[in-house]
Amino acid sequence: MTTTAVPMPWALRLVTDRLPVGPPAYASVVLDGVSQTAVYADASGRVVEMGKHGTSRTTGTASVSGGGDGQQPQPQTQDDNTTDYESD
Template sequence: MATLAPQAPWAMRLVTDRRPIGPPSYAAVTLDASTQRARYTDTAGQVVKMGEHGTNQTNPTTSMSGGGDGAEPQPQTADDSTPDYSSD
């Protein structure tokens, strides 16, 4: 009787790295005491600007329905709203 080697679950076998991993663009991280923010510096001690995360904006999408088969058309009304987020 043959014994099968254990395998990862099928979905985990599909996972791949999304971006190549490289060295970080900074050499050290310290805390700025006055602003309580992280300060990233390179090997020469110069501050390195890191990406800004923004605040996100909500752009709702609304389903519309209305009107009917009556004598007079009815105005469209918003049935629901689904938030759609976009970065600043």
């Protein structure tokens, strides 16, 4: 029986790991019934801090649109939203 090797797609040779691959920093996750948050523990059962997550904040932006020739500008109105991400 003869087998034919299927060539690997050319783009796969360009794929690399972006982050180092390793074991997770935790061994188990349980839900704390009081705070309703996840509690991460290592293999010894000690609680592991998993870091903080960023917070997004959306703010409205306003602009003044003018009237026709010879007319006064119109009042400011909210016409767009901007999302800003910051870390905790």
